[in-house]
Amino acid sequence: MELRHLRYFLAVAEELHFGRAAERLNMAQPPLSKQIRDLEQELGIGLFRRTKRHVALTAAGSTLQVELQRMFAQLDHAVLSAQRASRGEIGRLRLGFVSSAAYHVLPAISRAFRAAYPDVVLELHEQTADFRPESLLEGTLDIGLYRVDLPPYRPALDSGLRTMTVLREPLVVAMADSHRLAGRGPVDLAQLAADPWILIPAQIYPGFHAQILRLCRTAGFTPRVAQEAFLIQTIVGLVAAGIGVAIVPGSLRQLCWPGVAMEPIRSPEALSDLVALWRQDEDSPVVSAFLRTLERVVSCDLANEA
Amino acid sequence: MELRHLRYFLAVAEELHFGRAAERLNMAQPPLSKQIRDLEQELGIGLFRRTKRHVALTAAGSTLQVELQRMFAQLDHAVLSAQRASRGEIGRLRLGFVSSAAYHVLPAISRAFRAAYPDVVLELHEQTADFRPESLLEGTLDIGLYRVDLPPYRPALDSGLRTMTVLREPLVVAMADSHRLAGRGPVDLAQLAADPWILIPAQIYPGFHAQILRLCRTAGFTPRVAQEAFLIQTIVGLVAAGIGVAIVPGSLRQLCWPGVAMEPIRSPEALSDLVALWRQDEDSPVVSAFLRTLERVVSCDLANEA
DNA sequence: CGCTTTTAATACCCACTGGGTATAATTACG
C-alpha cells in the first residue's frame, strides 16, 4: 500500500465517480480503477459498491474515508512540524546561565527569544554546581552564558565549543553602605587590601575567580577570604550584612540592593566578559535561532544602554 | 512522497545505520540512501547528519520521526476500522419497532446484539406515527420490527424490502379483571360482540388492524370501536380502566398488568407474526450482523420459551 | 603512521509497474 492508493481512494470517495476523480487527479480512468481495486484487494474489503452506472461507498469505505482524512492531516502536521523544526521554530533550548546574568542580560534575551520563537520551550537552568562547560559537551545544555576572564588571560576553552561575547561590562566593588569608601566614587583596589573578601569558589568559576585574584594581585595584595558563595544574590547579601567586600559585574548596579553600595574600580582591566558557549559540531536550528536573536539583542538593546 | 519514503525514513531513524536499515527492509543500501535523499529534497530539509562513519537525526528528523509514528498509528487504525466496519463490528444501526415488541422480543435481541457487537451504536426508535416501511426505503431506518397479518392474508410488502419472521405468537383478549369473562379461560370472540373495543388505527398499522377485523368478522360481528390508540401501553391502560376490550399479542402476558386479565382466543388464526424488515439492495454489514444475531436469538432463546 | 575495516555515496543497469490509449460491456434515459 502506498500513499498513492489512499489519495486516489479519497478522490473517488469524494467524487463518487471514477471519471471525474481521475480528471481531478490528472490521470486516466482505467489506471485509477485498477489502483482502487488493488487497494481493495490488499485490504481484503470492498470500499465501493459499483454498478455500471453508479458508485457508492460501502460502510467500510465510508469509515476508511474519515479515518484517512485524519491520517493525511497527521501527515501534513508531521511535515509542517519537521520544517518548522528545521527553522528552529519548534523544539527545546536548554540554557544554562550564571546567576549574575539573571538580572540584566537574561531577561532581555529571553523576552526577545520567546517573542520571536514562541513555540520553542526555553528551559532556564540557573547556574549551580552542576553547570560547567562539560554540561554543554555532554549534551545536558544547549547554550551556556558564562563569565570568563578577559583576553589575553582567557584560557583556551574546551575544543568543540564556540563562543560569542554577549556583554563587556565594568566590574565594580560591592560593599556595605556603612563602609568607609561607600559613596566616595571610584576606588583603587589597594584601598581594600586589608578588608575581608567574599569570593566565588575557583573550582566552579575558574575564569572569573582567576580574574579577581589577578586584579587584586596587580593592586599589590592577595585578598583575605572571609567567605565563599556560589550565587550572586548570596554574595550581595553577605556584603549587605557587612561580612566583607566583593567584586561583582556592574550590571548589578541597575538593581536596588538595600544596604549595599557599588563603586567603580580604577583599573582598565576591571572589565568582565559574559560569553555565550555552544557546541560547534551539531548545528542545531534552535541554537542557531537563539544565537541570531542574541546577536540582535546584543547589537541593539544592550548597546543602547551602554 | 509515498509511504515507502516514510517507512524507509523510520527504519533509518531507528537503526541510525543505512546498512542495517536496508537489511531490515530487505533491500540493498544504495537505493535506500537514494530514497532518503529524495525525501529530504522533497521536504526541503535535512533529516540526517551523515558523516562517512555515523548517521544522526537532525532536529527536523527527530520531530518527523515521532510525528510519523503517530501517522502510521493512525493509518493502522484506519485500516483496522475499515475492516471491522466491513464485518459489521462498528457502525450504527437504526432499529424501529412496534411498541408491542418492546416488552419481550426487543430486550432479548438488543441484549444479544450489544454483547456480540459492543461497538455498534444501536439506535432504538419506538414506533410512533412516523414509523412506516417507507422509513426503511427512505433510509431513515435500517431495520424495522413490524407486526403483519398471517399468510395468506399478508399483503405483498413493498418491493425492495426483505423480511424475516421473528416470532409467531398467539393473540389474546385483554379485558379488565372485573370483566365477566376474566379468569374463565379461552374465549370465543363471538362472546365479545357486544363489548366496546379498543383498536389500533388502520392507517398506522394496516396489517395488524386488518387481522383483528377479520378475526371478529369470522366470529360473526364487527367490533364497535370505543377508542383508538397507538401504543400498546395506552391500549392496556384503557383496558384496565374498563373502557373496553382489545386483542393484543400473547407475549404481553409475561408482564404483570394490574387490573387486566388476558385470555386465549379459541381460533386457529389468532396468531400474530412479528417480522423484521430491511432493505434488500444495500447489503450493510451491520444489518447482516444484526440479522445473524436475530436468527440466533429466534432459534434459541425465543424458541426455548415457547 | 599506514593498513584494514566499516560505511555511505556514486555509477550504471534492468525488470516491474504505474499510467496511457483503445475498446468492450453494461445500464440509464430520452
Place this chain on the structure above:
DNA sequence: CGTAATTATACCCAGTGGGTATTAAAAGCG
C-alpha cells in the same frame, strides 16, 4: 429501442525503484 454515460478489460510503453559493482572517506588498530 437507440444513444449517451460510465466502468471494466486488454494491451503497451516509459519511468523508476531497486540491484550490483565500485568509490571515497573516516575510524580503528597494530
